[in-house]
Amino acid sequence: MSTTATVAGAAEIPSSRAETDPDRVPRGESRGEHEGAPVYGWGSAPQYLRTQTQLGEDRLRLADGQAPLAYLWLRKHGYVPLYDPGAAVKMRPLASSTKRAMAERRTCPQCRTVRPYRVRGTCCSECWKKEQRRQQRDYLRTCGGCGTVRERPYPEHRRCQGCRTEQLDRKRARVAAWLTEVVLCSADGCSVKLGTKKGAMAWLKDTPWMLKPENQGPDLSWRPDWPRRCAPCTAEHERRQAEILARYEREAAERRAAEETAAREAAEKRRRWAADALADPDVVVLDTETTGLHAEARIVEIAVLSSSGAVLLDSLVDPGEPVPRASSRIHGITDDMIRSAAAPTFSDLLVRLTGVLDRKRVLIYNASFDRARLRYELTVHYQRAASAAGEAPETAAASAAAWLDTMTFEDVMHPYSAWCGDWSEYHGDYTWQPLNGGHRAAGDCRAVLRRLAVMGRDGQGQAEEEEFETAAAGGGWGREAD
Structure with a gap:
């Protein structure tokens, strides 16, 4: 490196010493600045600079107000500050009790050896490896049948002489049973011979060990590739299979017809x-x-229409609390609209609503939601009435339930979803269809009437529904009462 480059590099990072030191000169160009200090890539910063972690390894700590001289840019960690170790101060020596506690955490409970790492669990990694090797040696020296342990490892089969003899006897018995079975017809009550034991043994000699009957499990389910039934039994078996298949197809057709x-x-x-x-x-x-x-x-609007489309009730409702913006973006009802219309409260509309719904079949799209909102509004109403009369507020819920029990509610969403026929395998039911009524109470009521009109006609299908809605949008449905 030239003298000019050395001087320029030394001027870039201030040094705490007067003499020129090659380790204090950057080994690469900086990538820019961060908080007034140069930024270097990996291996480009001066060698004498240290991170805060490296200072701790040298038993040094940052002095009060010590600022970084440069930054190291790492992709995973971002800007890592670099400090001058000459400006740092030495750490105070650790107390003897702290050193003992640190040494105890690094001491193995079994071998009592102080390791360079903290020992977690019952032993250090070296003791754990020794235990694993010991267990492997004991495994190889233990008979897999009777559990007898000897000094030398057993052969690959891991059996003593007596257990090995029993193992081979069981294999011979299985092979003998297999030979007796494969040469006879497998049909019940038939003893016709289809082959010879000599041919079966010849097949065994040419078969890989994993396909041999002694290695196929106790049920001997695997069979060689030769006929397992005689000709009459084969014909009878095929006839029975054809009958079973015909009966299955007939029952499946009957089920489909019933469905x-x-x-x-x-x-x-x-x-x-x-x-x-x-x-x-x-x-x-x-x-x-x-x-x-x-x-x-809370309810901010409620509407009731007759089956002919006449408006029986259509009014904004003062909920007694601000309308959230998220809800206003859906139905368009704001606090200003409620104030300008001098909207009544639900309690003010309750008598009129009761008269409109009394002894009527009330159809609602997603009735469970609207019933829950009515129940909550009724509970609030009866709680206020009980407080004004000095009665216990616990009776409000019972009064709200009694009011709802006098009404007859029917849901339109479930039968309409079934009419559309969009089955969902995930939910195990028909997919709920959107109402598309404009998210205003009266408009949604008119949309329910249009859905009922489409369902009440002969035939079904989305195209027919869209055609009918287009025709209904021009008039007919939704006439308000004079």
Whole structure:
């Protein structure tokens, strides 16, 4: 390296010494600056600089206010500060009790040897390896049959003389039983010979050891590639298999026919239910818009339409709390709209709502959600009424349940999803279909009436539904009462 480069490199990082030291000169160009200090890549920084961890290994610590002279850029760690060890201060020597505690953590409980690492568990790694080697030696010196231990390792079969004799006798018996079985017809009650033991033994000699009968398990399920039945038994077996196959196909066809009949009956039942609901003057459709989907969400709009599309109730509702922005982005109802309309509370609408729903069949799309919102609003109403009357508020839940029990609610979402026929293997049920009513109470009620009208017609299919909705959008459904 030239003198000019040395001087320039030394000027780049201030030195705590006056003399020129080659270790203090950067070995590469910096990649830029970070917090006013140069940044170097791996192996390019001056050798004398140390990280904070390296200072600790040299029993040094950073002085108060000591700033880094440079940074080392590492892809996994980012900017690593580098410090001048000459400006660092020495650490105080450790206390004797601390040294003893550190040595005890590095001492093996078994061999009592102080290791250069902390010993975790019952022993150090060296003792663990010794124990594994000892267990391997004991395994090789132990008979796999009777468990007898001897000084020298057993052969590969790991059996003593007596256990080895018994093992070979069992193999011979299995081979003999196999020979007796394979030469006879395998059909029940038939003793016709299909081969000879000599031919079977010749097959055994040419067969790999893993395919031999003594290595195939106690059931002797594997068979050589020769006929296992005589000609009459083979014909009888094929006849029985053909009968079983024909019976299976006949039963499968009967099951399919029964399923198709049940599906047609269910579809016709849904069609009649939808058609009757539209023709029933005692049917009303209810929908609500809320402040959210949580258990304490409040109603901000409620609408009730008759089966003919006449609006019986359509009103904003003051929830008594701010409407979240996330909910407003869905249904478009804001606090300003509620204030400008001087919307009544749910308690103010309860008498009118009860009169509209009394002795009616109330159809709701996803009835479980709207019933839960009505239950919560009724509970809040009765709690306030009980507090005003000086009664116990615990009766509010019972009063809300009694109000709901007097009503007749029917869900439209489940029969409509079954009508669409979009089966979900994951849920084991039909996929719930979106209502697409615009997320306003009255609009959703009109969308429910359109769904019922489509279901009540003959035939089914998404194309037919879209065609009918397009025609219904121009008029007919959704006429408000005068």
